[in-house]
Amino acid sequence: MRRCVIAVTVIVLSVTLPAQLQAQLFGTDQVKSVAAGGTPLVADNLVNGPVPRLPDGKPDLTGPWVGGGSNADMEVEGGLKPGELPLLPWAKEVRDKRKTGDEPYTACLPMGVPRVNPYPWKFAMTYTSKGLTQIYLLHETGDAGYHRVVHMDQTKHPDDLLPTWWGHSIGHWEGDTLVIDTVGYNEKFWFDSRGTPHTDKLHTIERWTRINYGTLVNDFTIDDPGTFSKTVHLKFTAKLLRPDLDLMEFICLENNQVGAAGGYVPGTGTSNEIKK
């Protein structure tokens, strides 16, 4: 019982203590405590502030953001109940058979859409004499392939696309929402470390809306008749990185020792061969 009381007290303190007080507790001139995987977020008292806007009146979506996509299990993280993702039988079988040690991401390959990890990413707007021509999505820990291009100056996808990890993206504004339409994906990346697959028929639509100063919502639609029996609608939420921070250099292949402790060599993914 006493342990429970302590635990509850700790939880309350952890949630309510402001960052400044936390810094005092640990001290700046003492040995520092370090969070692992804990990317600092915007302070709670700033989250509900107004949405900052660009000179053209559009919401500033820059970020950097943390979250806003899938990671370990897209089905649950996207707001569905276990078993609700309408996977075709072959896709469910593939997902069940895949092992996390084989996921391409752990071998420093790209994450694909809509995957994120606990590290920051941002939208980088490219304004030229023709206006907003491209938006780049930059992931600090992408892993390989850190940037993804959204063509704001195109309204149609090319009809001769080579399948790629990030596909071909075109974007437009619907009011304050940035809509990104992407096709042309390869079949290599996994939606999550659980191994949720897709085919090259994949078509995604992201609808990004900054609902307040500290929160960005991704209403995400998947259309892949090769994998799902119907269109899938998911919802993810990103939080703003602490405003004094930005993306840092990250070179995944520098010293990747994944697998050594567990006695395996990291895989580069498994194909969807089971359906064929």
Add this chain to the structure above:
Amino acid sequence: MRTKIKSGAFMAFISLFFAVPLIAHHGFDTEYDATKKVKLTGVVTKVEWLNPHMRVYIDVTDANGTVSNWNLELTSPNTVRRQGWGPKDLLAGEKVIFEAYAGKVIETRGALAKISKAETPDKPLFVAGGPEQPGFPKQ
């Protein structure tokens, strides 16, 4: 010399500040054994500020005088830097107390859970999330 860890109030206090995954780049369970948590003392031989994850190497001497070099994984160097740990905060030659989850196959390749300098055991330099924490991703 190895002892099982009992979660104390201080550990819980620190951990809940940072209730986040230790291994963000890959799953915990594929490499580490959540039931094999150890607490050891040793001497740092190397601190690697390398991607995708930092590593600290520590020589541990057992009761028979046999020395084992532990290779301990942290999180990304960027994450550790953002939290204020700099390149001078832990150096080769320093005596430390650490807790880690042992590797499933190679025991001395562990996931670092907590590390303190021997002279300041109550001021941990690094406290990681772990599988006993709320919110730790299940693989």
